[in-house]
Amino acid sequence: MKEITETTENIERFILVGVERGNDNMEASLAELHELLKTAGGESAGTVIQNLESFNKATYIGTGKVEELKEMLADTGADGIITDDELSPAQMKNLEDALGCKVLDRTMLILDIFAKHAVTGEGKIQVEMAQLKYRSSRLQGFGTSLSRLGGRIGTRGPGESKLESDRRTIRNRISQLSKEINDVRAARDTARKKRLANAVPVIAIVGYTNAGKSTLLNRLTDADILAEDKLFATLDPTTRGMQLPDGEQVLFTDTVGFIHKLPHNLIEAFRSTLEEAKYADILVHVVDSSNIEAEEHIKVVYRTLDELHVEGKPVVTLFNKSDVPGASSRIIKDTRADVSFKVSAATGEGIEDFLNEIARILRESKVLIDTVFPYTEAGNVARIRKEGQLIAEEYVAEGVHVKAYIPKSLAGQLGITASGKARCCNKRTSRS
Numbered sequence: 123m124k125e126i127t128e129t130t131e132n133i134e135r136f137i138l139v140g141v142e143r144g145n146d147n148m149e150a151s152l153a154e155l156h157e158l159l160k161t162a163g164g165e166s167a168g169t170v171i172q173n174l175e176s177f178n179k180a181t182y183i184g185t186g187k188v189e190e191l192k193e194m195l196a197d198t199g200a201d202g203i204i205t206d207d208e209l210s211p212a213q214m215k216n217l218e219d220a221l222g223c224k225v226l227d228r229t230m231l232i233l234d235i236f237a238k239h240a241v242t243g244e245g246k247i248q249v250e251m252a253q254l255k256y257r258s259s260r261l262q263g264f265g266t267s268l269s270r271l272g273g274r275i276g277t278r279g280p281g282e283s284k285l286e287s288d289r290r291t292i293r294n295r296i297s298q299l300s301k302e303i304n305d306v307r308a309a310r311d312t313a314r315k316k317r318l319a320n321a322v323p324v325i326a327i328v329g330y331t332n333a334g335k336s337t338l339l340n341r342l343t344d345a346d347i348l349a350e351d352k353l354f355a356t357l358d359p360t361t362r363g364m365q366l367p368d369g370e371q372v373l374f375t376d377t378v379g380f381i382h383k384l385p386h387n388l389i390e391a392f393r394s395t396l397e398e399a400k401y402a403d404i405l406v407h408v409v410d411s412s413n414i415e416a417e418e419h420i421k422v423v424y425r426t427l428d429e430l431h432v433e434g435k436p437v438v439t440l441f442n443k444s445d446v447p448g449a450s451s452r453i454i455k456d457t458r459a460d461v462s463f464k465v466s467a468a469t470g471e472g473i474e475d476f477l478n479e480i481a482r483i484l485r486e487s488k489v490l491i492d493t494v495f496p497y498t499e500a501g502n503v504a505r506i507r508k509e510g511q512l513i514a515e516e517y518v519a520e521g522v523h524v525k526a527y528i529p530k531s532l533a534g535q536l537g538i539t540a541s542g543k544a545r546c547c548n549k550r551t552s553r554s
């Protein structure tokens with residue numbers, strides 16, 4: 123009996139608070155906040171929505187609503203409140219003082235989930251950095267409640283590390299983490315360069331959190347990644363190789379999911395991880411077509427990609443979860459996709475057509491060259507052998523006559539035009 127009571131007491135309960143301004147869809151946003159809270163291990167004790175033209179500078183919601191919230195806290199016995207928007211330090215302090223309970227905002231909740239889900243050293247460093255940056259700007263805002271309730275929702279650090287609350291310690295830790303993040307970035311750059319040098323095409327799987335990105339990668343490559351009905355189940359990018367139906371070898375990378383109101387500090391801290399998409403040859407955009415907010419999710423994904431300056435890449439959109447009743451009959455549009463497919467990563471439906479399309483796009487991104495390289499340029503011929511698909515190679519008086527499909531990027535680097543003619547024709551003889 124005692125055990126049950128303790129378990130129930132251990133689950134923190136919060137009242138979800140949102141401000142509806144103009145045409146925000148606050149109910150959907152609060153439903154998502156609820157999902158975030160569940161993922162963090164908490165429960166909802168009710169919701170409060172207020173219509174306002176703009177946020178109250180001092181208390182986020184209006185003073186009347188604060189009083190109402192106070193009564194609701196007493197009635198429900200909730201542990202605290204969570205606001206749907208990031209609070210300023212002053213708003214947080216004023217709300218804490220007025221309500222006498224734990225006050226969290228959407229950003230803290232997302233940071234908390236990231237802290238719980240970061241697995242690799244890289245992920246942990248990035249989360250801790252984002253958390254410390256958030257905290258350093260609002261140390262006074264965290265009145266007594268956070269130190270008192272250390273270790274629970276909103277205060278957890280990645281792994282076992284304790285989140286520091288002293289300003290000087292935070293500053294030192296941030297500068298140490300900055301160095302570690304630079305090392306991580308350098309390692310990621312090296313790995314990327316190696317992949318580019320190998321010229322194996324990279325396909326980045328992007329999308330809203332919980333869309334089914336990891337499930338897709340598992341289906342394609344037996345990657346055995348955690349795929350769960352939770353938000354931000356996977357934070358660390360996983361790259362796996364596979365062979366397309368036409369025999370071409372490619373790499374698929376699963377990336378961290380995006381969300382509405384993704385905290386800016388997280389985008390900054392996770393930049394090197396998120397930028398995996400920037401260096402990909404193709405973006406595969408996974409959309410949960412069974413979610414009624416799918417179109418809003420699509421907008422958030424493109425807004426985030428724009429913020430990361432990921433542009434000019436072919437986008438293949440997968441309207442996923444087509445097996446869910448009702449999902450496949452809904453008409454959802456992704457106007458920025460070059461092509462889209464209805465698929466189910468769970469059952470495999472539509473996956474073959476999707477892979478054939480990837481193979482087609484990759485073939486089209488190559489050019490056929492038919493060129494003679496002087497013997498002094500043997501290095502270039504070696505690169506073509508390695509990075510392209512060689513059709514014929516012949517040693518002639520002027521040099522090596524090569525016929526091959528090569529990536530457009532390599533053709534550009536070698537100064538060869540699509541028709542196979544070298545830009546500098548006095549150096550090479552074209553035989554196209």
Ligand SMILES: Nc1nc2c(ncn2[C@@H]2O[C@H](COP(=O)(O)OP(=O)(O)OP(=O)(O)O)[C@@H](O)[C@H]2O)c(=O)[nH]1
Nearest residue numbers: 332333334335336337350351354355356379467468
């Ligand atoms: N019915 C159905 N469920 C799916 C499908 N694809 C994924 N799911 C489920 O959707 C949930 C989320 O899947 P994940 O693969 O973890 O999603 P994700 O995009 O990697 O999510 P994050 O890592 O949290 O950003 C899991 O419970 C999956 O089992 C599908 O095609 N059909």
Ligand SMILES: [Mg+2]
Nearest residue numbers: 335336355356
């Ligand atoms: Mg995932």
